Each structure stands twice: as structure tokens, then as C-alpha cells.
Amino acid sequence: MRNSYLVCYDISDDKRLRRVFQIMRGWGDHLQLSVFECQLTRAELAELKGELGEVIHHEQDQVLFVDLGPAEGRGDRVITAIGRPYTSFDAPCYVV
Amino acid sequence: MGAPLPAESEREPAAGRTLPDYLPARMVNEYVYCPRLFFYEWVEGIFVESADTIEGKQQHRRVDREGAPMAAPGEAEGEWKTRSVTLSSERHRLIARIDLIEGEGRRVTPVDYKHGRPRETAAGLEAWPSDRTQLAVQALILRENGYECDEGIVFYQETRQRVRVAMTPELVEETLKAAREAWETARRGVMPPPLAGSPKCPGCSLHPVCLPDETNWLRGVGRDGDERQLSLFGEPVPRKPAMSEGGVRRLVSARTELRPAYLDTQGLRVGRSGDVLVVKDEDKVVQELRIHDLCQLNLMGNIQVTTQAVQALCEEGVPVCYFSRGGWFYGVTTGLVTKNVFLRQMQFRLAAEPWFCLRLGRQLVAGKIRNQRTMILRNHVEPDARLLAEMKRMAEVAVRAKSLEELLGLEGNAARLYFEAFGGLIKTGEGTDVPKVFRLDFHGRNRRPPRDAVNALLSLGYSLLAKDLTVTCYAVGFDPMMGFYHQPRFGRPALALDLMEPFRPLVVDSAVIQAINTRMITEKDFVQAGPAVVLKPEGRKAFYRAYEQRMDTLVTHPLFEYRVSYRRLLEIQARLLARYMEGEIGEYPVFVTR
Numbered sequence A: 001m002r003n004s005y006l007v008c009y010d011i012s013d014d015k016r017l018r019r020v021f022q023i024m025r026g027w028g029d030h031l032q033l034s035v036f037e038c039q040l041t042r043a044e045l046a047e048l049k050g051e052l053g054e055v056i057h058h059e060q061d062q063v064l065f066v067d068l069g070p071a072e073g074r075g076d077r078v079i080t081a082i083g084r085p086y087t088s089f090d091a092p093c094y095v096v
Numbered sequence B: 001m002g003a004p005l006p007a008e009s010e011r012e013p014a015a016g017r018t019l020p021d022y023l024p025a026r027m028v029n030e031y032v033y034c035p036r037l038f039f040y041e042w043v044e045g046i047f048v049e050s051a052d053t054i055e056g057k058q059q060h061r062r063v064d065r066e067g068a069p070m071a072a073p074g075e076a077e078g079e080w081k082t083r084s085v086t087l088s089s090e091r092h093r094l095i096a097r098i099d100l101i102e103g104e105g106r107r108v109t110p111v112d113y114k115h116g117r118p119r120e121t122a123a124g125l126e127a128w129p130s131d132r133t134q135l136a137v138q139a140l141i142l143r144e145n146g147y148e149c150d151e152g153i154v155f156y157q158e159t160r161q162r163v164r165v166a167m168t169p170e171l172v173e174e175t176l177k178a179a180r181e182a183w184e185t186a187r188r189g190v191m192p193p194p195l196a197g198s199p200k201c202p203g204c205s206l207h208p209v210c211l212p213d214e215t216n217w218l219r220g221v222g223r224d225g226d227e228r229q230l231s232l233f234g235e236p237v238p239r240k241p242a243m244s245e246g247g248v249r250r251l252v253s254a255r256t257e258l259r260p261a262y263l264d265t266q267g268l269r270v271g272r273s274g275d276v277l278v279v280k281d282e283d284k285v286v287q288e289l290r291i292h293d294l295c296q297l298n299l300m301g302n303i304q305v306t307t308q309a310v311q312a313l314c315e316e317g318v319p320v321c322y323f324s325r326g327g328w329f330y331g332v333t334t335g336l337v338t339k340n341v342f343l344r345q346m347q348f349r350l351a352a353e354p355w356f357c358l359r360l361g362r363q364l365v366a367g368k369i370r371n372q373r374t375m376i377l378r379n380h381v382e383p384d385a386r387l388l389a390e391m392k393r394m395a396e397v398a399v400r401a402k403s404l405e406e407l408l409g410l411e412g413n414a415a416r417l418y419f420e421a422f423g424g425l426i427k428t429g430e431g432t433d434v435p436k437v438f439r440l441d442f443h444g445r446n447r448r449p450p451r452d453a454v455n456a457l458l459s460l461g462y463s464l465l466a467k468d469l470t471v472t473c474y475a476v477g478f479d480p481m482m483g484f485y486h487q488p489r490f491g492r493p494a495l496a497l498d499l500m501e502p503f504r505p506l507v508v509d510s511a512v513i514q515a516i517n518t519r520m521i522t523e524k525d526f527v528q529a530g531p532a533v534v535l536k537p538e539g540r541k542a543f544y545r546a547y548e549q550r551m552d553t554l555v556t557h558p559l560f561e562y563r564v565s566y567r568r569l570l571e572i573q574a575r576l577l578a579r580y581m582e583g584e585i586g587e588y589p590v591f592v593t594r
């Protein structure tokens, strides 16, 4: 079962910041500057934390994981936006 | 009528098996935890990561970093410590990697880092039985290497507690017994049965492969003999007493969380950047796909993919499926993920047994006819009672068919009746006439090329379903080319086609009806090209969505009474076929909707 997380980071070094961004791209949708929305199983969350843990500086950087609850049936209620609209992807497949 | 599959105890160990020289301490731990888990991991080489195993690995990486050579017995003075040491015992053929050894002269204490928490008992904190065994293996090995060892320590990282384990003669004896049994289990090559209703299973990362409760439940049923079996899966499906006691625990999640991708714009190029696939049209990025989100990548026609992208997909276990522009399924690229050699040996052996092919074929054909009948019953404007009765009769005859030829004939006759009525399932809104292109002015199926819109959609749909079952066969460890009902033929994934039979009406026919009736696909999506009717690109794309929507639909499993998506169901059914072939359950429980 996947859970939704808002992952926000504050990285004090440009090189590490780029690496964190690269990692995050593999795991979630880039919502804003240092904010991603990810839908992860427990195992995926552990993997992501492991990958980030290898890269960040444990005294100077911070990554926050905000748990938004089960992904399925969450709908758009949990995150609302003013300004540019927020939309979540909800199709059974990708077609290009 | 053939002989039933031999009982597990009578089966010969698989030929040509060579065992490794040493049994790792960690595997003795697994054996004590669950012999079946041990068998999957050590004998079949199947390992599934879970949150616990990943976290455990990360913690070990930290522990293992500080490694130092170990002092030989008697060499070191005073207290000493060393990390991450691998030692073996020739006498017991055991090997262990020890996280930490604390020594004082010749006397040593192995310390094992465990991810979880200790067991709480009335007498206080204790190490779990399987952890105690693992430490005892380490102690035995240390002793054989000349050290003195009469206790070990498990360090539970979650609560950061050290729990002592005394090396009592009883523990040593139990441990040696477990090691002997584990060797014997591996040598026999017969999978131990699943634990019954155990609280260990929900937390075991292998439960989606093992299907413990489903297998146990079916084993209970299978023992009552063939006659009852057949009536159980016959129609009407009777409610069994066990079912009213709550059915089977659903350990696998209802849906697979990963999504397939279909690329169907000619000339697209797929590259890789980190864990993301970047899809470009000319120089414009049209889509980014996270590899972690994909369960398959389908390339419809001329799409270029870089080697780097294919490597990343293979590594993540995401198959790449290739089709012609018209939807002909060419094949699959998969990583080297399944090592399940024994299942394949069994598959080839049984494919040569006519009685087995017939017995499985009966279930598949009867199931397909029943599902076709259900489609008509549910969706036809005016279902013809005579037709329904006839199809019901045919399904009953199929269950008793004497030969594969008879089955093929029955299947063909049923299909003709079914497709004659199929036009009645198409309704495109009140008062409006069904557009000409969807009107079936012929009887039954036509292909190569399809001569009307409905047949064009059906052909594409069956091609997609054949792809999905081919991928499923690889995931489960089958060879998709070696079938039972469908005999092997060049370029034909015969086993995938076998498994597909009961699902054709439920998945494909239903997706086609849905796509037309809800006007996801309209007459504008087709062009006539000579005798053929061809789907335009936008129509094809709409159909992929319709098909995947159907795959994502939840259905109730008639035997286990839980709800799962069709996509999940394909895998469960394929794994049940493996259970049947391995002799664990008495009959293949074909999937039939109520």
C-alpha cells in the first residue's frame, strides 16, 4: 500500500542540492522549488531515505517527510492551491 | 484419465541439483523462522525486498564499514574487538558472517545486529528463536576455529538493547538439528508447505510469491478427491463451509501500485536521466516517466530506446514489450530476475504428459465458456435463454472432455455462439442507432486483417492480454513458450495463451464493449484500408486506457472472497498454476466470475 508524502528539503551546499534533486526526481512529482510529492510503499520510503542519507550532510542539511496518509482514494482534498493549480495524476497507465 | 500428481513425500529430488559447499548461518535462521522461506531464498534464489530488509541492509552497511583483521586464538592479549568477520566450519558445512566479535584472550562473544526489537516474555526480554539459532551457528563455527564461546549477544537496533544468549547443550543440539534438516530440505528439492494462519506471514516479504493462506485453503479442498473438486469449480459454484468462516486473509494488496506505459507516437526516443525515462519527440521532451513507477514499458511501433534506458529497466525488473504499429506482439526484454529453474523443469516434464494437458485444458476451456456466458447474461439487451442454456451445457461437457481435440471443438462452437450474440452487447446511447462501423454484419471473429471495427479492437486487446500474461509468466518463473492446452508453435507464447483463455471475455471483450458504449472510442477513430478496418493513433491510445481501466477494476475472487484488480489476479492465477504443477494443490482453480 502506498502512502503520500510531501518531501521538503533544505540543503546548504549547491552540489549536494543538485544530487538530492536528482534523487527526488526518481521518486516523486516536483511541486515547487524544494518540495516533492511522492507516493511510496514502506519499502520505497526506506530506500529513498537510504539514498538521501548517503548524500546529505547530517549536521548541515535537513529533509522533512510529511505523511499525507494512504495514496488510494486520497483525492485532491489534502493539498489545495491558490495561484497555479495543483492536479494529481490519477490514470491507470501512461500513454504517450 | 491420468494418475494424480505424486504426493510431495513420494517425489524424487530434482535431478542435476548441486548444493553449495556451506550453509550460511543466516539461512539456518530463515529455516527456523519458516522452512518455506528458507527454500525460496536458498534453493530457488527468490528474494523480495521489504522495508525491513532494506532498513536492515542500510544499518549493516554502517556496521560493516569498520572492519579489522581478527586475532588468531590466543594471539591477542586483554580485551579486543573485531567487526564483519567471515568464518566457516568444515565439520558442519556451515558459514557465517559475524557482525562483531568481542574477545578477551581466547574467549569470544559474537554480536549479531538485528533490525527489529527483542521478544517480550513473562521472564523478561529474550532473543527470537531464529536469532538464537543464528548465534548458535556462529558460536559453533568459532569453537571449531579454536575459540572458546559460551554465549552470544543479539543487538536489537530498534530498541538498542543487547540480549544475551547462552550456548546451552540444548540450544546447540537444536541448532545442529535445524542445520541438518535445512540441508535435507535443500537436497530433496521439494518445497515445504506454507505456515498455517501464522502471524509471521503478513510481515514476510515473500507472501505475494508464497500465497500461504490461498495455498493452504486449496490444499484442504484438494484432499477430498477429484469428484468433489470438479463439482466445486463447476457451475453453480457452491458456497463451501470454510468460506462462511471469513474466507482467506488478503495478504497481497488489492492493486499493484505500478503503472504500465504505452508509447505509441511514431519516432519517439526514450533516454535515461537518473531514475527517470525521458521521452522525446524530435528535440522536445514530451513526457518524463519515473522508473520506480512503472511495471512495464510498451513500445508500439517505431520507438527508439537507448541502451542505458534498457539497462536501467532490466535492473529494476521492468520488462520492455515490443509491438508492431498494428499491435502485433513481437516479444519482451526482461532482466535476469527469476532463477526459478525447478518450476521450469516441472513445466517441461508435465507438458509431455497428455493427461496433465487434458486436465488443465478442461478447466481453462470450461472457465472461458462460463465467463463468455456471464458476459452475455450481464450485458446483452435481450439474452437468449436457449443460447445461455446451450453454453452452460458446453461448459459442463468441457469439464469431462476426453481429448484435446474434443476440447478445441467445443471451444470453437462456443465461441461461434458467443460472437453471434456479441453484437447485442453494443449499445451506443438511447435512441441513436449503433454506428455502421460497429455493426457486426458477419458472424463471429475475423482477423488478419480485421474487417470491422469491433474485430480490430478485439485483436489489439488480445495482443495486449497475451503480452501481460507473457510478462506474468516471466515474473512467476515459467517459460511462456511451453504450453499445455496450446501446443508449442513457432513464435507463440503457448503458456501465456493457456492462462489467457478464461480472461479473454472478462478483460478484453469487456474493455471493448466499455470503450464503445461509453464512446471512449467512436466511428471517427477508424479508417477503411482495402478490406481491413484500421484504428487511428488516437483511437489506439484511447483503447490502451480502456484496457488498463479494466485491468485496474476490482473483482471478487470466487474462492478466496477478497477483492483484487484483474492485474493482480493474473499473477495470483499464474502462481496458483505453479502450486498445482508443484503438486501442492489438487486442481487448478480456474478463475470464473459469478
Ligand code: SF4
Residues within 6 Å of the ligand: B034, B035, B036, B037, B193, B194, B195, B198, B200, B201, B202, B204, B205, B206, B207, B210, B211, B212
Ligand atoms: S508467507 Fe508465511 S509461509 Fe510463506 S514464506 Fe513467508 S512466512 Fe513462510
